[in-house]
Each structure stands twice: as structure tokens, then as C-alpha cells.
Amino acid sequence: MKRWYKNSYRINIEHNLGDGGGVRHGHTLELALMIEHPSDVVFLSYPNLDETVHRYLEEYDKKYLNELEKFSNLPPTVEHLGELFFEELRAVLQLKDLTLTSLEISETPLRVYIVSAPTVRSQNRVLESGGSVRPQKLKLMQKLMPILMPILMKKLILLLLVVSAAVTGNMGAGVLKVYAQEEAGGYGNILIDGYFDDWEDKPHSYVINYVSSQPKNQKNYHYASLFCDGDFVYLHIKMLSGWKYSFNGNEYYFQINDRYRLNVNILDANGRSFPNGNAPLGIQTVYVKYKNDGSMYDNREVAGSQACLYIGGPQEQDELEMKLPMAAFQLKNPGLNLDNVSKIEMWCPNLIVRQLALISVGTSTGPIAGILLCLGMVALILFFRNNWGSNRKGRIWRLRQR
Secondary structure, X not given: OOOEEEEEEEEEEEEOOOOOOOOOEEEEEEEEEEEEOXXXXXXXXXXXXXXXXXXXXXXXXXXXXXXXXHHOOOOOOHHHHHHHHHHHHHHHHHOOOOEEEEEEEEEEOOEEEEEEOOOOOHHHHOEOOOOOEOHHHHHHHHXXXXXXXXXXXXXXXXXXXXXXXXXXXXXXXXXXXXXXXXXXXXXXXXXXXXXXXXXXXXXXXXXXXXXXXXXXXXXXXXXXXXXXXXXXXXXXXXXXXXHHHHOOOOOEEEEEOOOEEEEEEEEOOOOOEOOOOOOOOEEEEEEXXXXXXXXXXXXXXXXXXXXXXXXXXXXXXXXXXXXXXXXXXXXHOOOOOHHHOOEEEEEXXXXXXXXXXXXXXXXXXXXXXXXXXXXXXXXXXXXXXHHHHHHHHHHHHHHHHO
């Protein structure tokens, strides 16, 4: 049985559509969010949901939309607003483990524009009598397969290479390699002391707190690294220079195997969050504490964790290094088996958007199992390739005979 919540909100906006002389005018827009009921909770926390949505809508409420950068090349119609709100709110609510399935937006109850997630209709799999696929569908499959097969093979080969690197010992025993890095380098031991020299030879990725189509450039992106040595998860973030005073220690999300999550905040010695105007320049010890989630560990320091923050002068970049014990994940997630960790993710809505999360991948099954997995993937690739190449002409011929 599927269950949903429908929550409504109102914002006041002004816009100019440029038609009929381009008159600036205002509206009170009503939004209705359809949110799927989480299967693992009894009821939805309305105050938390409302706070999240209102915080997002503040960017648009009581604003002249034509002056916003997002609408510099896009007319602020109700349709465009609805599609923008749906995509951005869907990403925001996903961080709260909520699924936005549709959004309604209207200037008047008589005219409502609805945006929803794409669905796959069952009609796309209609079969003719005798169980054969419709010729139109078969023709479409024949056109798509030559395009899709090379893409599928490249994805499988990339996965094969990552798994192969993880199990052949190139990364060191139990170390998880930063995703998409070609050279692992030597990891050695990381000393959390605020000097960051241990990170110079570690693979890093460029990260940012919003999805961008622009090319990666150190001037526009933070610089970060994430890996695990089997006992601790290590994180290093170097802020981009333009955001020196914008280091944010709130809502650091770590997740193992797409399931087991640990949420923490980084606070100063007086329990204050970052950014704050009282933070001194230079190296300071900061503290990793469990984020409030209604559990017995709320706002307690994570045992065994360490973190150092460097706040530089006007021409320097803020920098953080920290480590979390793997035991903390198990403390919050009793079902987690630390001997079966294959993936670790990290994101922070203020620094690293979920879609660009840092991802470490590795294996705990040993070289033999890894090699068998790689051989099996190679066999699967060859099977699909040979089967499609040898049978494609026969399928086309049989289709033409009908």
C-alpha cells in the first residue's frame, strides 16, 4: 500500500513575462507538495518538513523574479517555476530521506500546473498474441542496442578496473580508493594536527555545493579527499579562496553501502557551530558531535574522533582534516557488518551537494574473490556482445517475414 502526504505553502512573487508591453505584476502562488510516506517511520515530522521547505522558498518569496540570476535567460512563468521548484526541492528533501513525487503550483485554484517524476507505463510492454513483442518495439530495440551496448560495456569495464585496483593490493590492505582517481599514491598515516602535510600525496577531487555544468576549476571548487584505512574514515577539505569565511561545520553526512548513515556536526570548543565571527585565526582543535536525530547520542562527541580546522588570513584558505572511527557507524547502525564495507559516501549540503558526493569504493572479499568477479564480468560482456552480433540479423530477417 502506497501512502503520501500533501503539504501546501504560499509565497508572494512579482514577475514580468515581457508580453503585452512587459508589465511588472504580483501573484500569491500556492504550492502543494506530494511526499511519499517513508516506510521506516510512523509519521512525518511536519515542523522539520515545513522548516526545510520555508528555508528553501525564502530565496523566492517577496522577490522580483526577473532580477534573480536563475531567470536571466529564462522567463519566470508558472511552468518554469514549477519545474525549477520540483527539481531543487526534490534534491533538498532527499537529504532528509524524503521523496517528492509531484508538485502543484497555481496562481488561482482554477489553473494548476503539475510536475511529477517520470514514470514507466505498463503499456510500453504490450505483447501480441502468442507472446511475441510488437514489431514496432522490436525495431526500436534494434536501433537502440548498437548505441546502448558500447555504453554498457564501457561502464562495466570501468567498474571492473576499479574493483581490480582495489583487490590487487595497489591501494594497501583495507584502504578504500577515492572514486575516479587513476593513481592511488601512498596513503601512509594521517596525523590530525592542523598542518595537512600528510595530505599532499593523497588523491583529491573537486567538489562544490551545487550542480554545475561548468568545467572543473580550482578557483570555483573546493578540494577534498576521502578514504578509509579499515579503522577510521578520513576527510580533508580545502576551501576555495573566495569562501574563506564561509566554512560550514553543519550536517556532514557519511553513508556506508548506500544504507548505513552517520550524521555529525563540527563545533568549536564552546559548542558553537561554524561559521561564527568569534573563531580565531590559525590552527584550532574542533569537535565532531552526533547530529540531533532523536537518539540517545544527540549532540554527544563521537568517541575516538579527531578534527582540526585552520582559519587563515585574508589571502589564505580555510582547511579541515578529521577522522571518524568505523565503530561509530556500527554504534548508530547495529546491523552494519564492518567486514563487508564496499562503499563510503560523504556529502554536506553547505559544501558538497549530494549529486557530487565524495565516494570511496573498495572490497573486503580478498584478491581471489575479486579476480573471480572480474572474470565473471568479462564473460558477461563477451556473452552479450557475441549474442547480439550473431543474432541481430536473424531477428531482423524474422521480423521482415511477418
